[in-house]
Amino acid sequence: MPNDSLYTRRRMLGLTGGAAVIGLAGCTGTQTNDPGGSEATSTPAEDQHDEEEGGHDDEEGSHDDDEHGHDDAVGEPTDTAEVAMVTTDDGEHFEPHVARVNVGGTVTFVNESGSHTATAYHPGNDQPQLVPDGTTAWDSGLLSGDGATFEHTFETEGVYHYYCAPHETVGMIGSVIVGEPDAHEQRALEDPPEDKPESVREKIGELNEMCNEALGHTH
Numbered sequence: 001m002p003n004d005s006l007y008t009r010r011r012m013l014g015l016t017g018g019a020a021v022i023g024l025a026g027c028t029g030t031q032t033n034d035p036g037g038s039e040a041t042s043t044p045a046e047d048q049h050d051e052e053e054g055g056h057d058d059e060e061g062s063h064d065d066d067e068h069g070h071d072d073a074v075g076e077p078t079d080t081a082e083v084a085m086v087t088t089d090d091g092e093h094f095e096p097h098v099a100r101v102n103v104g105g106t107v108t109f110v111n112e113s114g115s116h117t118a119t120a121y122h123p124g125n126d127q128p129q130l131v132p133d134g135t136t137a138w139d140s141g142l143l144s145g146d147g148a149t150f151e152h153t154f155e156t157e158g159v160y161h162y163y164c165a166p167h168e169t170v171g172m173i174g175s176v177i178v179g180e181p182d183a184h185e186q187r188a189l190e191d192p193p194e195d196k197p198e199s200v201r202e203k204i205g206e207l208n209e210m211c212n213e214a215l216g217h218t219h
Contacts, residue, residue: 058195062156074214077102077179085143085164087114091184092167094118095173098210101178103157111143116172118150121188129197130188130204132158132181142166154178159211161204171203175211183217 019081074096081099086092096098099107109118117140121130124137135158140150142165154160156180164172175188183189192201212218 044175046188055209074100074177076100076211077105077177079105081105081176083106083107083108083109083118083174084143085109085113085114085116085118087116092116092164092172093172094172097178097207098173098175098214100177100214101154104153104155105178106151106153107176108154109140111148112146113141115144117142118152118162118174119165121161121187122164127163128193130193132187133155133162135160139154157181157213159183159186161188161207163200169197169199173200173203173207175207177211177214181215183215186211 077100079102081101082092083099084095086095094109101107119125119127119139120135120137121127122135122137123129125139135156136151143150154176158181160176160178162174162176189211191205192208194201196204
């Protein structure tokens with residue numbers, strides 16, 4: 001009997017120790033290998049990355065909107081304005097399409113690339129009159145060098161359309177609004193001349209819409 005009791009106590013101790021080892025191993029596995037724990041630690045970083053990507057996309061969208069609207073915006077009259085004359089992959093342009101100055105204000109045309117003119121639609125230039133009554137013809141002549149400039153001061157309130165002599169038919173046409181003219185009294189804002197090519201008439205029509213909108217005259 002004493003031997004049986006000693007054997008029983010030793011067996012119980014052995015079983016208890018084994019259970020403790022198994023329990024310890026189970027706890028250790030929960031901290032190092034539990035897939036749920038790994039997912040919990042990575043989710044905030046993934047969420048932050050997704051939010052950052054979303055914010056980046058939003059910023060790109062705003063940038064695209066700014067770029068889209070930049071060239072068409074017509075601001076308030078200023079004493080001076082600058083118009084770039086450029087040749088790009090998609091054509092020849094005056095930028096901005098519509099400049100605006102106060103009465104007595106000066107517009108400086110700056111040749112940035114290519115060869116261009118800034119020429120008023122005026123009978124003095126053998127063109128239909130798309131400038132205010134009583135004004136004189138003006139023409140920059142051909143500007144070929146990068147950085148070459150031409151200045152014109154506008155003393156009479158109104159809307160003036162002008163063009164680039166070599167590139168009129170491909171739509172290189174622009175406008176200057178001087179002061180706060182009544183849109184109803186502007187020759188430039190009448191129907192485009194019928195004797196002009198369709199490409200010219202279409203461009204003048206677009207400029208008329210921009211000028212009318214800037215002057216608060218919408219149909």
